[in-house]
Amino acid sequence: MTNTKYHGAIPSRCWCGKKIVTYVSKTEENPYRRFFRCEIGLQRKKENHLFKWVDEALLDEIERMSEHQARVAEEIEDLRISMKKTMQEEVMNHKHSLDVGCVGTLFSLLCLWSKCD
Secondary structure (H helix, E strand, C coil), X not given: CCCCCCCCCCCCECCCCCEEEEEECCCCCCCCXXXXXXXXXXXXXXXXXXXXXXXXXXXXXXXXXXXXXXXXXXXXXXXXXXXXXXXXXXXXXXXXXXXXXXXXXXXXXXXXXXXXX
């Protein structure tokens, strides 16, 4: 009997704008089982106000957080790979500039040495 218009895990407000209250079931099918419901929905049972079992909401929240954590881990891995590639490129550029500098220095020394002769 969960409201199909609600897609979150732990609700805070009903579609009607009312805050959600936690109640305890007194039915034989679900004795003492806690549920979320807006106050209007409790009074107007024929209207489709939010209703969600607390245990189901908590499981949904755990699943949502797990999916979020997986996305964050994937983004971190992508950033790590990107940083590694950038660092390798910078090292190669620096190494190349050092090689050019060393060749230039050697060439200058050879020119100076040849002038000394």
